[in-house]
Amino acid sequence: MNRICRKNNKNRQHGFTLLEVIAVIVIVSVLAAVAVSRFASTSSTSLVAETDILKAHLRYAQYRAMSDAMPWRLSFSTTTYSLSYYDESTSQWKSSTLPNEASGTHSLEKAGVTLTVAGGDGSSIYFNEWGNPVNASNNLLSSPQIVLTAGGKTQTISITTNTGFIP
Numbered sequence: 001m002n003r004i005c006r007k008n009n010k011n012r013q014h015g016f017t018l019l020e021v022i023a024v025i026v027i028v029s030v031l032a033a034v035a036v037s038r039f040a041s042t043s044s045t046s047l048v049a050e051t052d053i054l055k056a057h058l059r060y061a062q063y064r065a066m067s068d069a070m071p072w073r074l075s076f077s078t079t080t081y082s083l084s085y086y087d088e089s090t091s092q093w094k095s096s097t098l099p100n101e102a103s104g105t106h107s108l109e110k111a112g113v114t115l116t117v118a119g120g121d122g123s124s125i126y127f128n129e130w131g132n133p134v135n136a137s138n139n140l141l142s143s144p145q146i147v148l149t150a151g152g153k154t155q156t157i158s159i160t161t162n163t164g165f166i167p
Contacts, residue, residue, distance in 0.1 A: 046111035047150040054146065055157055057083065057106065058166050060099050065127035073126040076117050079109045112150050119144030131164040
């Protein structure tokens with residue numbers, strides 16, 4: 001009788017079906033993806049987003065300089081930048097509103113991003129009527145760069161000297 005019970009137990013043993021194994025793998029994969037996204041740093045995402053916004057604002061200043069035939073500039077601090085143009089009638093720089101912003105100043109503080117400017121006077125990049133990056137004396141800048149930093153990572157924006165191309 002012992003033999004019969006053992007034999008019946010062997011017949012009753014079942015493994016997992018292929019469908020069950022696939023379902024478990026899918027569930028574990030989804031949970032792993034959620035866990036990784038929760039622990040991933042948002043600073044790198046913010047850095048990329050702020051870099052793209054700054055590029056758009058640089059291109060806007062360049063476009064306005066070419067269309068208005070007057071100098072436009074972006075003035076930088078460590079965590080903000082602002083847009084202005086030179087009004088020849090008053091001989092003063094006047095603030096202008098940035099695209100998709102409520103004012104002429106964009107803050108990088110919420111995103112935890114800081115920036116530095118290499119080239120020119122280190123605090124402003126001007127564009128002349130041809131869209132070239134120039135300094136306050138209207139001399140061409142030699143490959144100005146803006147470096148954005150967040151969470152130990154950096155993104156660099158380079159402006160081509162003669163053409164003003166912003167990749």
